[in-house]
Amino acid sequence: MNRQTIMVDRDLLAEPRRRAAELRADFTRRGILVLNILSSPGAGKTTLLQAIARHWQGRRRMAVLVGDIATDRDARRLAPFIPAVQLTTGGACHLELPLVERGLAQLGDLDLEFLFIENVGNLVCPASHDLGEHLRVLVLSTTEGDDKPAKYPKAFRTSHLLVINKTDLLPYVPFSLESALADARSIQPQLPAFAVSAESGAGITDWCAELESRRNELLANGDVFSPRR
Amino acid sequence: MNRQTIMVDRDLLAEPRRRAAELRADFTRRGILVLNILSSPGAGKTTLLQAIARHWQGRRRMAVLVGDIATDRDARRLAPFIPAVQLTTGGACHLELPLVERGLAQLGDLDLEFLFIENVGNLVCPASHDLGEHLRVLVLSTTEGDDKPAKYPKAFRTSHLLVINKTDLLPYVPFSLESALADARSIQPQLPAFAVSAESGAGITDWCAELESRRNELLANGDVFSPRR
Numbered sequence: 001m002n003r004q005t006i007m008v009d010r011d012l013l014a015e016p017r018r019r020a021a022e023l024r025a026d027f028t029r030r031g032i033l034v035l036n037i038l039s040s041p042g043a044g045k046t047t048l049l050q051a052i053a054r055h056w057q058g059r060r061r062m063a064v065l066v067g068d069i070a071t072d073r074d075a076r077r078l079a080p081f082i083p084a085v086q087l088t089t090g091g092a093c094h095l096e097l098p099l100v101e102r103g104l105a106q107l108g109d110l111d112l113e114f115l116f117i118e119n120v121g122n123l124v125c126p127a128s129h130d131l132g133e134h135l136r137v138l139v140l141s142t143t144e145g146d147d148k149p150a151k152y153p154k155a156f157r158t159s160h161l162l163v164i165n166k167t168d169l170l171p172y173v174p175f176s177l178e179s180a181l182a183d184a185r186s187i188q189p190q191l192p193a194f195a196v197s198a199e200s201g202a203g204i205t206d207w208c209a210e211l212e213s214r215r216n217e218l219l220a221n222g223d224v225f226s227p228r229r
Numbered sequence: 230m231n232r233q234t235i236m237v238d239r240d241l242l243a244e245p246r247r248r249a250a251e252l253r254a255d256f257t258r259r260g261i262l263v264l265n266i267l268s269s270p271g272a273g274k275t276t277l278l279q280a281i282a283r284h285w286q287g288r289r290r291m292a293v294l295v296g297d298i299a300t301d302r303d304a305r306r307l308a309p310f311i312p313a314v315q316l317t318t319g320g321a322c323h324l325e326l327p328l329v330e331r332g333l334a335q336l337g338d339l340d341l342e343f344l345f346i347e348n349v350g351n352l353v354c355p356a357s358h359d360l361g362e363h364l365r366v367l368v369l370s371t372t373e374g375d376d377k378p379a380k381y382p383k384a385f386r387t388s389h390l391l392v393i394n395k396t397d398l399l400p401y402v403p404f405s406l407e408s409a410l411a412d413a414r415s416i417q418p419q420l421p422a423f424a425v426s427a428e429s430g431a432g433i434t435d436w437c438a439e440l441e442s443r444r445n446e447l448l449a450n451g452d453v454f455s456p457r458r
Contacts (some may be wrong), residue, residue, distance in 0.1 A: 044376045070379060123350065141271075151270070169402070172401055176245060
């Protein structure tokens, strides 16, 4: 965008905010925990979803809306495991509500416990858009380096859970789990973090237990989750 | 952005386009080859610049403008090797011309042969902004997966050179150089590609030779490079 001031006579974001809150309340009523997954391109969002599906093996009812700028590759990767609908932004750098709503309509009236929204691979823009999720999950991979949190502060500030993926590559890359965590917590001191390898399955049991416990919290207490700004 | 139509009475991008073309012509006159480097977060842009500086060891005069949303980490990493100025966007997902111009003023009147502009780590938004560069370089790392080109088509369509980085990790990650290249060339059939490991130095000699040959081309033929759309 260029630095030109355009005067408008209303808050353009008020309507999407209201609609996101409505969607979230509806998910809560239906007992569906909704997670918006953010990461850089190639950090392993789709592989993580495959690992979750493999771990649960049908014991939990989940579906995925998967965003990309182009191609339906990720939906095709997920379809053998779980119901998956591809959302293609056609150029846009993040998912927006209307596209998510179209995806929901395509999924139809599934009786779900978990809905995952896999955002476009981008550590910046998706952090500014509430998609009606209960929890925002940030996936950081060890191959990206442990200096990323403070360089992408909004994504780390607005997420509820951090997954550090590709721990199987730790012997081969210059990445310190401690440094990465310290850096992330300089942005958000209480950010819960889970180290996993979606590829090998390491850490996936704990991660799935956390998801189940968060859903139990939702069922017990209603809409306790709120979007972070 | 929300899908609201705002009518304006002129082309907001005409002025930045004109200014970028002016800057490029000025760089050409001064014999400075300017490269705009794009990649995902953590694909190795800064490490690649360190590897280039190490290879040239002062035989070529280079400087770097390095973009990030927050922190001056990358400039501090580069400063021991080469003149480097950090450009901090304060939230924006890509570099824009006014920030680049401020960085140029800070660099001062250096007698350069190469100027590298390291963009914000983002495979989407930077692809839409001409910064006055001669060549756009896209860095894809092996850890991101070989399915990325068609998912981020604009970055691959508008770049002049592709660097595939982190070849040292090929034994440990599911990545096929052939598939990645085939995918990139389904977007841009003649895209020249260089496989390197900025960490180990493999492939850096060929890559630097390419940069020198591109600069000779610029000196011999003037402004033969044009921005891709």
